[in-house]
Amino acid sequence: MKISELEKKSGISAHTLRYYEKAGLLKASQRSANNYREYSQDDLATARFIQACKHSGFSLAETGALLAIKGNKDQHxxxxxxxxxxxxxxxxxxxxxxxxxxxxxxxxxxxxxxxxxxxxxxxxxxxxxxxxx
Structure with missing residues (x-):
């Protein structure tokens, strides 16, 4: 899915999604031939996780740490x-x-x-x- 669809499904603005990408919290699964970001269902789940962290008051750094735990549960x-x-x-x-x-x-x-x-x-x-x- 493109960023506009991720925006609709997650309720997070495209601007904020790009910010999360720059912050290293979210990464598009792949890029299309014309260099558009392509997001997967896992990326949508990650965006929702980031939003849940934000609503709980976690900082970007804390969210990053929680994402690291989430991404490698068997290592934490x-x-x-x-x-x-x-x-x-x-x-x-x-x-x-x-x-x-x-x-x-x-x-x-x-x-x-x-x-x-x-x-x-x-x-x-x-x-x-x-x-x-």
């Missing part, structure tokens, strides 16, 4: 995929913690501001961000 152990997943969970947990801290800070800033129509010279949020409060 389940623990490898679990470590990648565990590390992603730790990373996301840290991001959630940082976002909650940001949210708390913003809520405090919002509470100290009257939100009135007076000049921003007296705005508590601006002052707090300037370090005056």
């Amino acid at each position: 152990v389940c623990a490898e995929a679990k470590i990648i997943t565990h590390n992603k969970i730790k990373q996301i947990s840290e991001q959630i913690k940082q976002l909650k801290n940001m949210q708390n800070t913003l809520q405090k800033l919002e509470k100290i501001c009257c939100g009135g129509a007076e000049s921003a010279e007296f705005c508590s949020i601006i002052s707090a961000l300037e370090g005056e409060q």
Whole structure:
């Protein structure tokens, strides 16, 4: 199948499929005589796997590692995929913690501001961000 058909079947744009190819995650099974990419059902499965990784929050590097495990299951152990997943969970947990801290800070800033129509010279949020409060 050509890239346009892979795009339709996978739901991934042709631009993104080409990006995945440049990143080394996806490779067309073959090239036609006129140098068009030709994709197989296995390539479609790989594209869907990459998309599932993306939706799960894995980076391109992590996706590449998971693809390597998927491609050579007999050469890898389940623990490898679990470590990648565990590390992603730790990373996301840290991001959630940082976002909650940001949210708390913003809520405090919002509470100290009257939100009135007076000049921003007296705005508590601006002052707090300037370090005056």
